[in-house]
Amino acid sequence: MDRLARILPILHWGRAYDRHALVSDGVAAVIVTIMLIPQSLAYAMLAGLPPVIGLYASILPLVAYALLGSSRTLSVGPVAVVSLLTATAASGVAAPGSPEYVAAALILAFLSGLILVAMGIFRLGFVANLLSHPVISGFITASSLLIATGQIKHILGIKAEGATLPEMLASLLENRSGIHGPTLAIGALATAFLFWSRRFLKPLLIRLGIASRPAALLARTGPVIVVAASIAAVILLDPGVAVVGEVPQGLPPLSRPVFDPALWRALLPSAFLIALIGFVESVSVAQTLAAKRRQSISPDQELIGLGMANLAAAFSSGYPVTGGFARSVVNFDAGAQTPAAGALTALGIALASVFLTPLLFHLPVAVLAATITVAVLSLADFGALRRTWRYSRSDFSALAVTLAATLAVGVETGIIAGIAVSVLLHLWASSRPHVAVIGQVPGTQHFRNVRRHRVICTPEVLGLRIDESLFFANARAIETVIQQEAAARPELRHVVLNCAAVNSIDASALESLELVMHRLSDAGIALHLSEVKGPVMDRLERSDFLHHLTGQVHLSHYHAIQALAPQAARTAHRAGLRGLSR
Amino acid sequence: MDRLARILPILHWGRAYDRHALVSDGVAAVIVTIMLIPQSLAYAMLAGLPPVIGLYASILPLVAYALLGSSRTLSVGPVAVVSLLTATAASGVAAPGSPEYVAAALILAFLSGLILVAMGIFRLGFVANLLSHPVISGFITASSLLIATGQIKHILGIKAEGATLPEMLASLLENRSGIHGPTLAIGALATAFLFWSRRFLKPLLIRLGIASRPAALLARTGPVIVVAASIAAVILLDPGVAVVGEVPQGLPPLSRPVFDPALWRALLPSAFLIALIGFVESVSVAQTLAAKRRQSISPDQELIGLGMANLAAAFSSGYPVTGGFARSVVNFDAGAQTPAAGALTALGIALASVFLTPLLFHLPVAVLAATITVAVLSLADFGALRRTWRYSRSDFSALAVTLAATLAVGVETGIIAGIAVSVLLHLWASSRPHVAVIGQVPGTQHFRNVRRHRVICTPEVLGLRIDESLFFANARAIETVIQQEAAARPELRHVVLNCAAVNSIDASALESLELVMHRLSDAGIALHLSEVKGPVMDRLERSDFLHHLTGQVHLSHYHAIQALAPQAARTAHRAGLRGLSR
Structure with a gap:
């Protein structure tokens, strides 16, 4: 039962569901529905799709997530960044506005759904870790700039094109003479009101005597007020601005992603990025909200929930969806208790798509x-540039590369370049492990860095302490260090590697150690190990390394020095007052 | 002067150059020249190029490396794997045998030369660390199988095609009826003799009274014997087998890589792989040989040396070159003392290309x-499969993926898949850091893992020790662990992270810590740090983190517990006999 409840979270919260929870969820659903109608239309337009697709993507996917998602309050549906990624991917294979374009969006939802579900089943959520915070931050800021710039043409009432920021700006400048007065008036007024309502509506409502929480929720209705007011204005004044036009009335028609292997292969990398970005955004929102009520979410179950939501989108004429930040916060603040709020929101949007769509004809x-x-x-978070620069140059490079590549080349190149740079910088940092030459602290059995402590060394024995696990990125550096240290000591006969800080040795590092051992052996020097940890030793025993080992494995570094340079060890010992074992 | 000598190693060894070194180098050069003539012709054919290009690639590039390389004994020129990569890349943009194909090989040499020199100048040699040993091993084994299978058609005297192993085998089977008797006879005899001479010629020569070292060198002349004998056989018997035909006589004509941005962009990824693989192969040979004489090489200078060798190839009608294993060992064993041996070998090949080319007409x-x-x-090293499987499943996966992808899809996909798998597996391993809940060992100021030791904990304070540096791959895992541990303790008021084992915190991990702090704070829990290392603290001070910190930074974990749960700390202290400080 417990196991089943983990796979179907509804079995968990559904059993305790009562009237109180239903009322809370219902209120939240009404508020989120009102907020979601203009957002769904807008994001579908951003994705280059007919606005009604946005409504469709806000019905069945919400039901699927309500059944399978692990967050109580996450609200899924169309979001800005995923809509931009959809537009980029779909316009790579079809002309915006064509039926093929809509079909491509459907395939993207289907493929990213499959990818998410597969990642959930095989517990591959860790892949999302590839996206470091600086990369996400750079990508989100760049995307928001690209999206905002892409909307300028609609607000000015002109035609413009371009996929990158320079192209867009050039195209806007070129077509600037065509600015349409009434469109600009409506667009500018709407923008100004929305900015104003975001910042000042809540304080105003509070000053008018409304309590803080309902004031916050009412302040979120800015977009609905603008939508209603502009529809009224267009009907009354008929200013000749571009409007949404005919929106099909009714429930979403069932759909099926077209099976076309070549097209699927072409869209697969984009679907993967959409899945990854959507998952990262969604999980971070879900975790933040869960923590506020001391709940927890399961990342693997989230993958399944989001994946099924996207599959639902693919079979109900939608497009890729994920958990959105703004709407989840509204859902949470409005008092949603369980995923049923999501299902009720779906009902609300379904009603809207049956009854309200005719009203949207005149929406500018x-x-x-x-x-x-x-x-x-x-x-957009420009402060992150400054903060990251101050904190770490390497993280800043990852952020800057992602930001610049996204703006100048495109969203997909931007993410991939960011991932590549952050992985490379990490490997670069790991490729220079700290290696210390160590000697005996007089009067003790302790061995410390010769650079920081007054210690005793012998010319025939070299002690090296490696302060990192050994793996492919640093294997060659260790080779070089050992060889250089050995080359500098003509009397050398033994090298002892102190492995107290080595948690693992991978096959590359093992091969490097073998190489070093043979090279040292050619020069008449034996290689020893000391203080090897249990799991590392177990693994070494499964290879031939220990059979070939020219030296020995010593329990402690002190034992090694005692065995290899007894004279020196005793001198060092006598030099102090008495021995102190750890 | 020292600095200049690092950039131009000839200034270093050239000053001490004497008659003795000249004689040693000269002898080595003669032997390597004899070995290099058949090899150069063969590898050029493998690359799909006219055989004479192989000779051209063994002249000026050797001079460039002699001037700039840091290894005393590395012998550069055409090698098998790089020839295969060249064939794959060039046949992607031009038909084998066409002038465009030869031009593409020239561009590959030029671009990989530029990439190597740039990597040397910017000290980016660490990028080669991306290629883990299992990936290299899988790639080399798969390449050698591909190359050997690709030669079967020449030995059988039939036509066959295909870029992958299954394609090649299918094509060979399909054309098996066309086997040409005399060709097979010559091919099989030559193969059998070469295998025999590799294994048995040296012991035979020793039994005939020749000393071990000259016997080893003479045994390497197998290919030259076969070449000479087969030319004689063709002239005498005229068996109608395919021969090399007209080979232009004379020094390599100067050339210039065609400037074609689209072509360059298409060849760039291949050039990058050629540079990377060539560098890795070359450095590992150079390091092995340098160690035998207690010399050392500089990987950054090697990049410059190899890069200039490739640029030289690009301007003298060659194709990509790198340091070869077999010929470097021969050069070393033959007594080469300085890079002058390479320059003298170049002279030998130049003489051969002026005087010997007419003899090569009848070479089968x-x-x-x-x-x-x-x-x-x-x-090919099939044993590596078994060894790696025994040692580590994760390394085995990287090897197996590289091997399978190289054989079944192609050389470039193979390397890229191998790199991706090994980086992902490494990040996966790093994404699950060891985190221990710690409590106070009674009677001491020590804190240990609650699972392994009998320790004292308090319900209001949670101590967590993180045994790894914090970076993007494990940042989210740390978030989840802290949140889960906190959610399981209803009375919790303080979380103390013991950072004694944390060597660095990157921007992603910092952001995760901030998130965790805010989430804990929403639940009324303060976040503290203890035992933060100096460099980590310096960096934290450059961010706002410490200003927002809901708890404090404590010098030691004991101080933290004393401050947050004085009652518990004292009880724990009294419970033992007396305090023991580290």
Whole structure:
């Protein structure tokens, strides 16, 4: 039962579900529905899809997540960054506006759903760790800039193109003469009101006597007010601005991703990035919210929940979805207790797509663009550049490369370049392990770095302490260090590696040790090990290394020195007052 | 002067150059020249190029390396694996045999030369660490199988095609009816003799009274004997086998890589792989030989030396070169003292290309194929599969993926898949750091793992020791562990992270710590640190983390417990006999 409840979390919270929880969830669902209608339309437009697809992506996927997700309060659906990634990927294989483009978005939802579910089943959530914080930060800031810039044309009422920031800006400049007055008026007013309501609506409502929490929730209705007001304005004034137009009325039609191996192969890398980015964003929101109520989430179960949500999107005319930050916070603040709030939100959106769609005909595109712009600009975090620069140059490079590559080349190149740079910088840092030449502290059995302590060494025996696990990134560096230290000591006969800090030795490092051993042996020098940890020793015993070992494995470094340079060890011992064992 | 000598190693060894060194180098050069002539022709054929290009690639590149390389005895020139990589890359952009194909090989030499020199200048040699030993081993074994299989058609005298092992085998089977008797006879005889001479010629010569060292060198002349004998046989018997044909006579004509941005971009990834693989192979040979004479090499200077050798190849009608294992060993064993041996070898090959090329007209292609087959099969190491499996499953996976992908998909995919798997497995291992809940050992100021020792804990304070540096791959795991441990303790008010084993905290881990701190704070729990190392503390002070810290930074874990749970600390202290400080 417990195991089943882990796979189907609804069995866990569903049993304790009562009227109280239903009321809380219901209230939250109403508020999130109101917030989600303009957002869904806007993000679908950002993804280059008909606005109604945004509504469709906010129905069945929410139900799937409610059944399988491990977060109580995460709200899934279309989000800005994933919509941008969808637009980039789909426009690589089809013309925006074509049926093939819509089909490509469906395939992306299907493939990223499969990838997420597979990662959940095989517990591969750790792959998300490839995305370091600086890379995510750089990517989100760059994406929000790209998205906001991409909306300017809708607000100005002109045509413009381009996938990168320089291209977009050049195209906007080129077409600047075509600015359409009424569109700009509506777009600018909407943008200004949305910025104002984000910052000042809540304090105003509080000053009007509304309690803090409902004021915060009401302040989130800014986009709905703008949508309603602009529809009214268009109907009354008929200013000739671009509008959303016919939106099909009714529930989402069932769909099926087209099977086309070549197309799937072309979209697979993008689907992988969408899955990864969506998962990282979603888990970080879910963990933050869970912690506030001392709940916990399971990353592997999240993969399954998000994956099934995307598969649901693929079979109900949607496009890739994930957990959104803003809407999850609203859901949480509005008092959602269980995933049932998500299912109720789905019901709300379903009702909206049946009854409200005719009203959306006159909704100005410029207002949707304003909604997107204001939402994404709050994601950009320029302060991170300064903070990261101060903290670490290496993390800053990863952030800067991601930011620059995303803006100048594209979103996919940006993420991949960021991952590559952060992995390379990490391997670079690991490739220079700290290796100390050690000698005996007089009067003790302790061995310390010769550079920091007054210690006793002998010309025939070299003690080296390696302060890191040995693996492929530092194996060659260890070879070089040992060889250089040995080359500098003409009287040398024994090298003793102190392995107290070595937690593991991989096959590359083992081969390097064998190489070093043979090279030292050619020069008449024996290689010894001391203080090898249990698990490392177990593994070494499974190789031939210990059979060939030209020296021995010593229990402690002191034992090694006693055996190899008894004279020196005794001198060092007498030099102090008495021995102190650890 | 010292600095200049590091950049131009000739200034170092050139000053002490004398008659004795000249004689040694001269003898080695003669022997290497004899060995290099058939090898150069054969590897050029393997690369899909006219055989004479192999001779050209063994002249100026050797001079460039002699001036700039840091190894005294490394012998550069065409090698098997790089020739295979060249063939793969060039046949991706041009038809084998066409002038465009030869031009592509020239561009590959130019680009990989530039990449190597740039890596040397910016000290980026550590990038080679990406290639772990299991990946290299799997790649070399797979390449040698591919190369040997590719030669079967020449030995059978049939036509066959294919870039992967299954394709090649299928094509050989399909064309098996066309086997040409005389070609097979020559090819099989040559192969058998070469295998025999590799194993039995040296013992035979020793039994005939020749000293061990000259016997070893004479035994290496097997390929030259086969070449000479087969040319004689073709001239005398005229068996109608495929021969090398017209080989241009004279010094290599100067050349210039064609500037074509699209072509360069297409060849860049291959050039990068050629540079990387060539560098790794070369450095490992150079280090092994240097160690035998207690010399050392400089990996950064090697990059410059190899890079200039490739640039020289690009401007003298050659193709990519690197340091070869077999020929470097011969050079070393023959007594080469300085890089001048390489320059003298270049002179030898130049003389050969002026005077000997007419003799090569009748050289059977099957003999070159036999030379290649015997040379590469000695590189395959199937034992590594078993050894690595026994030693570590994770290293075995990297090896097996590289081997399988190289054979079944191709050389470039093979290397890239191998690198990706080994980096992912490493990050996976690092993403699960050891975290111990610690409590006070009664009667001491020591804190140990609650699972292994009888220690005292308090319900309000949780002590956690993290046994690894914190970075992006394990940042999220640490978040999860802290949160889970905290969620399991309803009375908890303080979490103290013991950072004694934390050597660094990157920006991702810092952000995770901030997140954890805020989440704990939402639940009324303060986060403390203890035993933070100096360099980590310095860096934390450059961020805002310490300003927000809900708890404090404690000098030792004991201080922390004393401050947060004085009652418990005193009880624990009294419980033992007396305090023991470290």
